[in-house]
Amino acid sequence: MFRSMLRGLLTHKLRLALSALAVILGTMFMSGAFVAGDTFAQGFTALFSTVNRDIDVEVTAKDTSPGGQNAQLGTPTALLDQQDVDTVQKVDGVAKTTPGVYSAGARLIGSDGKVVGGNGPPQQGIAWQDQDPLIQLRQGRPPQAANEIAINQGLSTDSGFGLGQTANVITLEPPTPYTIVGIFGFPGDRPSLAGETTVAFTLAQAQRVLLNAPGKFTSIDVTAASGVSDDTLRDRIAAALPDDVVRTGAQVAEEQQSATSSFVNILKTGLVVFALIGMFTGAFLIFNTFSMLVAQRTRELALYRSFGASRGQVNRSVLLESVLLGLAASIVGLALGILVGYILNKALQAFIDASLPVSGVVVRAYAVLTTLAVGTAFTVVAALIPALRASRVPPIAAMRDAVTPDKPLTRLTVAGAVILAAGGLLLGLGVAHVGDLPTWLTLGIGAALTFLGVALLAPIISRPLTTAAGKAFAWSVPGRLGARNTGRNPRRTAVTAAALMIGVALATGAGVFAQSAKAGISNAFERDVNAQLAVTTSFSQGPGANAGFPPELEQTMAALPGVSAAVALRTDTVNLNGSDRFVLAGDAQAASTIFNLKPVAGNVRELDPGEVLLDQDTADALRLGVGDRVTMRTARAAPVTLDVVGIFKPNQAISSSLISSADAGGFRSPFAQQGFVQVANDSQVPQVRAELDRLFANNPEVTVNDQSQLIDQANSFVDILLGIVNTLLALTIIVAVLGVVNTLLLSVFERTRELGLIRAVGMSRAQVGRMITVESVLISVFGALLGIVIGVGLGVAIVKALGDEFLSLTVPWGYLLITLALAIVAGAIAAVLPAIRAARLNVLQAIAYE
């Protein structure tokens, strides 16, 4: 019986192919995410094992500075000295020690005047090591003088500077010219390990410009004598240096690996979530297809029943069909996903400017199994209800014409209303932060229930809505007929539209969120930043990253003609009374003017050395008041005690405590990261700007912006995020559009006779095509409208739930209109194939068959 039923399955190839395509797309995306993530991670594994290959044991100092490893900028502060090297050397079983200097803070300015690299892999500076097995000198010689450097092959290519040329390098010193005396590469003929740039200085120069600590090192690499295991040696060294961090090379590789794998996992999870949303949408399509197939095969199924097939057999055979379909589609999806994974991995590397040492793809067993299981499960679950319906076909249906009476929608509507109410309630709870569940979970479940509820309510809404929308097409006969057809099978129209609704709702929600964020950012700038000009430095991170400008330029800026106030802000994580806090250093008087600082207690005024202005949050957390004293420990200087002279209300621009520049000597970076300049008279802004440009002309990491540029920068970040989200949602939308195609193809098939008739009474092919297009557009617009309404609701809920002051609730009407317009376009595209089918219909066959 199964075999004969399967033959029935294969007779509906096109429709099955479309629902299979939905599963294929979902599984492809999912396995692509797995494969790309695993391959990417494998690249890092290979990289770190290469880097640490020749290290038996590595010694580093424990970072006890405020913020420690989490401090994202500045200069390495956990340092070792010659005495440590000597101690290690004396440990039994040590064959060789190699003290090293490493910092991610050496930026070479290329021949185009811009800093090379910095988009992902570190811009590292090291002390040249003669016998470093990792570094292979390709041209020239090692640096021997303070003004000589060797650079890696990749950096030479990217910067356009070769042997013997002079290049400016930014370190803890402003741009300084160095002569390139050597060019080196890495094992395997690689120009870099993974796209990073490396500048090698002499040891003394490296200690000075990378660490600002003569005679210090960042690590000691140890080679074990033969016969001594790494672990044994590690334990012995650890005993000799109890205050330092001693790890085997393998441990180091593992730790570096785990740091990147958490990033890779976040990436993977994100992609998989979008794949699941796509599959969820695909489930609607599969549900629709199976419902239609079952409806069309009523006679056939009844025949089986009249031959004695049990309900269970019919039920199982339909489910078996879905298993086979799901499995087959998942296998195809997996195969394509591996290809996608390969491409995605390359794209990821290109995106972060890296070239990881990995070739081919990594396909792990879990990726294969999860993809196949999820793809099949979605298909089977979606086919459950149609399978049940199939089993309920009575044998008598074989004897009479298949009549599908319009079942009342009451039960569906009641269920939908209840589920929608539950979803709405959860969203409300999420917004109000009520309940034990985390807010994101409450909102997530609320959103899912809302989708389901609306999908169930959609049939009852579809008729009036499509009728109303159909009025727009009432002027033409094809339009009128198309509109009527849309309202004809409300369940099918609704399920098809509901699939589209999901993608549109999520895109709309993201749009509302993004627009609110942008509005919030603009508001914050306008309210809290009274400066026409800002000095910003390029974003960089990692130990040693320290882009900025000398803080003394604060006075220079303030003294420029036309400037009424100027502040240069230095930032670092320090420790206040035992608590790690982010603080700012700069001219408090100017900051107060520019950022509208409102005193809560004491005075907000210019600070003398030894004084601090606390933001209210810090003051409350540390229970400090005006007149109290607070101990500040920095990364590089001895602790100092500060008098609290005032407490201010934090705002969007300044939410950290302020100290005087004189007390910032212990900050990791010697530089100021941001500057703000208030010009008394707007007409003088261009002139001041020109002066500032001149002031920072030699440093490509420093840019002068006006306020609108600053807002644009912040907004462009939001736009990029929104763009990524929408790109990922495209998968969901494509699946939904496939659903529209599927439904229309089925309609065309079912209405062969009708189409034949209207052709017989004089409708042209073009008119038939238009009729189908109207149907398609109406379904799409219906789905888009549902999606937009829910999406706005979701967006509002999220914005309210986060309640962040950086979010100012704004509905992006233009974006919504574009979404609607895109839905119309998508509907028109979805109609192409069914319309061609309908128009190609052989009139004679359509009306003549008995």
Added chain:
Amino acid sequence: MDAAGRTVLVRPDHDLFTRGNQVTASDPVAARADDVWKVYGSGEAEVIALRGVSVTFQRGVFTAIMGPSGSGKSTLMHCLAGLDSVTRGEVHIGETRVTGLGDSGLTKLRRDKVGFIFQQFNLLPTLSAKENILLPLSIAGRKPDDAWFDTVIKTVALQDRLGHRPAQLSGGQQQRVACARALVARPEVIFADEPTGNLDSKSGADVLGFLRDSVKTYGQTIVMVTHDPVAASYADRVIFLADGAVVDELSDPTPDMVLDRMKRLDNPAEVAR
């Protein structure tokens, strides 16, 4: 019931009707087939459906095409209506040469010159009776002639049913809607394919009577394919097909005459005689 046990349709004796619309030699031709051949398949599987059929349909005449199953009567009608192409020969409707027309030409032909009535009614379920009737006109973008519309509606007695959907109408009513749909555009020819095949005898008689009246009173040309002698007897002229060729013809038939010819057709020896 007649002697053969067949229900005799209740109808006025057509001989009592005036012959005002009777065909004369000078009447223009509404449709014509010249040496039409229709061959399906090729080689071993070749089936010749029509072998050199030449037939002329005068304007204002109700013609029935009869013949046993497989005689080619439906094929002839499909070829005449431009629904199917001919292998050889030519088909004309009015002044229009149907043979060789492309899809847009055929579409225009169906819009302006041809009406259809089907056995399965073929109404659009989403449209009301009135909308179904006016569908060909609205597709063609033509304004209905209100007076003519009213006349047609009155004739088919659908005044009270105009707002109903097909699902709310009986089979006879549906077929009357289909007739009205074919008539309201006043086409050159109406092709009716077994129009009473799905109707009970009373409804069938209504529909046939209405078709004949439209010929007599308004000069409509109708070509009807049927295998029912009683239905054929409503026509002015019956053409008999067998094996893809016209084998006989009757004017002003009665059911018995038609039945008699059909019996002979089923017996080839008699045909040969």
